[in-house]
Amino acid sequence: MDMTFSAEYEALRSEIHAFLGDNAELVAELSDQSRTSGLQYVPRFPEFAALAVAAGYYGRNMPRRYGGAERPYDAIAALIIREEFGQAGLPDALPGMGPRLLAPTLLAHGNDWQKEVFLPPTMAMKLHWCQGYSEPEAGSDLASLCTRAELDGDEWVINGQKVWTTGAQHADYMFCLCRTEPGALRHEGISYIIIDMKQPGVEVRPLRQLTGDSEFNEVFLTDARAPLAHLVGQRGAGWKVAMTTLGHERASMGAGDGTYGRQVEALWTRACTPDADGLRAIDDAGVARDLCQLEARAAANQFTQYRILSQAAAGQGTRTVSIMSKLVGSEIFQDIARCHAQMAATDLLETPAGFRLGSVPGNPAAWNALYLRSLGYAIAGGTSNIQRRLVAERGLGLPR
Template sequence: MDLNFGKEYKDFTKEVKDFCKKYKGVHFTESSKVPLSDSFKTGEIKMTRSDWQKILIEKGYFARSIPQEYGGHGGESDIIKSRIIAEEFAKSKIPPPMGGQGIDMLVPTLLELGSEEQKQKYIKPTLHGEIIWCQGYSEPNAGSDLASLQTKGELIDGNWVINGQKIWTSTAQYSQMMFCLVRTEPDASKHAGISYLLIPMDAPGIEIRPLVDMTLNAGFNEVFFTDVTIPEKNIVGKRGEGWAVANATLSHERGSLSDPNAMMNRLNSLIERMKQETINGEKVINNKVYRNKLMKIQGKVIAFQSNSLRVLSAKVNKNQDVKIAGMIQKLVGTELRHELEGFAIDIMGELGTLYENSPNIRDGGSWQIAYMYFLGLIIGGGTSQIQKNIISERGLGMPKEPKVQQGA
């Protein structure tokens, strides 16, 4: 066991801290369609979001291992440096690099499986925030059983003609492009009939309808395709390889849904809230029942954070096997975060139910919003039940469910 990162990383931490000091108060000027978190709307240093991305790439704080020819920093990938950057940025409330499905999922996919032309055309503007992407995977009848998707793509006169519907499409309303799974080989078996297509969102025949979720935000959309026509070359991988192409990025998404640093920050905010709230004149933090529950959650959060250190360690030390430790993160992380947020509501009692701009609301209603939002994340990105299938079958080697006979 050695939890020191060594001199190189100590120096790097200092460098990042200095950077954070220099750019404290950065906020963005352009009226970006992408909503900004409140804390990045005001401050001393004004710049565009794209300029900020360029500074971060230049320093190697973002797109570190992506080759320069595609707009990246062109350095060695370094998972520990990435973690230091994330931690220090969060501590000093500096805007993090832009994320989103284009950067987190499409760029790695293109780097691995895209054509040279696609890499040249899409990666740089995506990194600079000039192209926003949305993900077109789920359909009304293809959720957990994603591979049963039915949106149809036909190759007619050198163009793909697409008809069908996608759902749960976050950011569709301000995206320029969608990476999309489409059934192009209707005669092939379920998984072998899918292709991975890149669709401009301004193509005629695309209709976007907002889908309001339980937090009352329109976080998702439904996207309808009627004879949407795109060039044949907008395919990643070959025809029928879409499932494999998509799987390269799905595992990426699952890891990112449960950030242990965010969880620890949230736990600390909860402790602060418990020190401030009183019931009948007694501070909530001094109430034995609530204290005990708080400690129970703290134990879980520490265990989860330690687990993520172990997963990080296996990325640095190639011979370390932590298969199950990695597999459980989405399940445990989202469930635990939901529990933590829900407990914060409990310690506030009736006040915990306040919403929107109600008088007496605490912390801007963030506990209520997150409590519901994380229920969404328990379901999204592969439900908890699907995660348990994966853990038991691939992690524990338990037998698969027998296939139901068709037409039986």
């Protein structure tokens, strides 16, 4: 056990400090704007992204010729970047469906032409992406999806409906799962196809969430077209390609950048602050117990990330623990929200606003947004019950 960092890594930490300091004004603007908008849509974000890629902090796994920083795999460096960027209110990697989900998938399964055309503008934050997986009749049971793609000469013709499509209203392209092999077994008839969103056959209708925001959409595909060359991987191999993306999505959701610890610290502060009648929530033994447990869970989650990372750096797997990450994280998140609501007074009735994932709410409206937003976290990227099944079957080995 060694929690110190060698001189090389301490140097990296100072270097990141200096980098963030040199760009302090831009960092502050982005951190502030990201409270109300997805960072990838903030106008000055590409400017910062380019600087962070050039400095070797963002796009580390992506080859230079595709717009990445091309750094050797280094779990410790990734941890330091995550902690330092997290402290500054910034994500530890380029945000959005493109860099997070499409880029690693394309790197693993795309052909040279696809990588050259799509990766550089994606990494430069010039292309926005959305994920076309879920359908009205294919939620947790994703493999029952029925959007069809049929070949017409050298073009796919796509018909069907997608739903819960985050960012579809801003997206240039969708990476979409379509059924291309009628009669094949359910997992074997699916293909992964890139569809241009700016065409007549694509209609996007925003859905209003219970938070009041509209992040996700319904997408109607009516004779939408995509070139044959937009097929990623083999025909009928789309399920395997998609699982790469899903793995990346869940791993990115369980990550520990210290956010929960900072949120719990804010809860302690609230609990220690006397209300109008001079009463403090911390003097309630039930609240004190909940806060202690949350502090322990946030700490355990953070140390578990260190454990996963250390074992990964040593080339060892931590399968069961990694599978648990998303479920553990979403439960802590929900309980932080519940704990705050338990302490709140009529400020609980303020219109939710101004919270983004990874931040510490600074006012009642933002805490209310967290209270509601944490519900979505337990659903997106595979519901908590789906996660329980994965933990039980793939982690513990219980019978299917």
